[in-house]
Amino acid sequence: MKNKLLSFILKNKQDMFRxxxxxxxxxxxxxxMIFLTVFIIIVYSLLYVIITNDQEQRIMSLADQEMKAxxxxxxxxxNPDFIxxxxxxxxxxxxxxxxxxxxxxxxxxxxxxxxxxxxxFLEMLKDWTPEENExxxxxxxxxxxxxxxxxxxxxxxxLKLLTVARPVIIxxxxxxxxxxxMDTTSLFRLFKWLLMILIGLAVLFxxxxxxxxxxxxxxxxxxxxxxxxxxxxxxANASHELRTPLSVIFSSVEALEMDEEITTNDFxxxxxxxxxxxxxxxxxxxxxxxxxxxxxxxxxxxxLIKESFDFRPHAERTLQSxxxxxxxxxxxxxxxxxxxxxxxxxxxxxxxxxxxxLDNAIKYTPNGGDVSLKLHIASYKxxxxxxxxxxxxxxxxxxxxxxxxxxxxxxxxxxxxxxxxGHGLGLSIAKWIVDAHQGSIxxxxxxxxxxxFIVKIPF
Numbered sequence: 001m002k003n004k005l006l007s008f009i010l011k012n013k014q015d016m017f018r019x020x021x022x023x024x025x026x027x028x029x030x031x032x033m034i035f036l037t038v039f040i041i042i043v044y045s046l047l048y049v050i051i052t053n054d055q056e057q058r059i060m061s062l063a064d065q066e067m068k069a070x071x072x073x074x075x076x077x078x079n080p081d082f083i084x085x086x087x088x089x090x091x092x093x094x095x096x097x098x099x100x101x102x103x104x105x106x107x108x109x110x111x112x113x114x115x116x117x118x119x120x121f122l123e124m125l126k127d128w129t130p131e132e133n134e135x136x137x138x139x140x141x142x143x144x145x146x147x148x149x150x151x152x153x154x155x156x157x158x159l160k161l162l163t164v165a166r167p168v169i170i171x172x173x174x175x176x177x178x179x180x181x182m183d184t185t186s187l188f189r190l191f192k193w194l195l196m197i198l199i200g201l202a203v204l205f206x207x208x209x210x211x212x213x214x215x216x217x218x219x220x221x222x223x224x225x226x227x228x229x230x231x232x233x234x235x236a237n238a239s240h241e242l243r244t245p246l247s248v249i250f251s252s253v254e255a256l257e258m259d260e261e262i263t264t265n266d267f268x269x270x271x272x273x274x275x276x277x278x279x280x281x282x283x284x285x286x287x288x289x290x291x292x293x294x295x296x297x298x299x300x301x302x303x304l305i306k307e308s309f310d311f312r313p314h315a316e317r318t319l320q321s322x323x324x325x326x327x328x329x330x331x332x333x334x335x336x337x338x339x340x341x342x343x344x345x346x347x348x349x350x351x352x353x354x355x356x357x358l359d360n361a362i363k364y365t366p367n368g369g370d371v372s373l374k375l376h377i378a379s380y381k382x383x384x385x386x387x388x389x390x391x392x393x394x395x396x397x398x399x400x401x402x403x404x405x406x407x408x409x410x411x412x413x414x415x416x417x418x419x420x421x422g423h424g425l426g427l428s429i430a431k432w433i434v435d436a437h438q439g440s441i442x443x444x445x446x447x448x449x450x451x452x453f454i455v456k457i458p459f
Contacts, residue, residue: 021214097118098178098180160188312375334370337373349436361451
């Protein structure tokens, strides 16, 4: 069950259509999220600016009315330092207080909605040195006993007051400063709830946007996926059908090479040799295409035949099969492995993986170089791993190409690859074999100094 789950997770990770669908979903939903976020910011900002502007204009108007009433009273009095506050009408129910404080800091006139708040308001104004017609938002913290009893109409523990200050000047005599305050607590509480509601709606619409984007991306990929499946089936069928005539051609070439009349003719011998090599090259390409076509199928992981076996003899036979190629280039092969390397996996596929990596190492190593193969069994957190290291002293791979060498038909140096007879499919097959075993493959390379492939297969 665990292996099936790992295979399912791994297959989903590598399914390019699922990955593309995820990217399209993220793109569509991301665009909707950005639009929705910008819309909420604009709406909230406009409402905030319009409403606060209206409140500021209102308190300025209240301050003008209060100032006019106070000036009318002061003009009629002989002593400007004494004001009969009974003659001043409290102009608005929205107004929390108004105070006139003389230059000595004494209250000479004032009123408020709640008498018990006067000490708190005066303490708030004590340290404020206002500029002319200055507007200011002030936070006032209410004591708990006031909140619970006589000032229960103030539901929050903190009041938000909008205040304005005006100098009071009568007959060129500075009488004091007029302070007018308006309670905007409910307004800012409304802004807070509005923001929470908008955020809640945004989360709801974002969830809807993700579902809609997922549906749209899935529908958009349907014709592409169908076309890809048809192309994949064509490649698999064509590769399978081509194997038979290629086998017949190869057998015919071998039969012709046994004819003495042909082998004695240098020209015919040369033509047959070229034909043999091209048939072998084409056969390898067809086999690689068929392998990749099978790896794309839904049952690719089920095709693995896993069993317990000793990997060392397989590695030795793979090295022996490549000795001739290495000898032609005077490359020294090195092998380091324990006496027994018993693992659990698909013997044929892992041997094919080893052949691909060793063949690449020999092909891209200059004459007189070295290629090393190292096997060992490692343990970590109650799990065992087969570690394969293939290191060469070849031409190396640039950092830009390392991320793409496992892509199909990708070749870092196309001229050299054609010279060596590659098609850009070997490493793609190697990556699939590693992934099918829930393993990992890493590349460490430096241009001009060589490359090392490190494979880690759990079992």
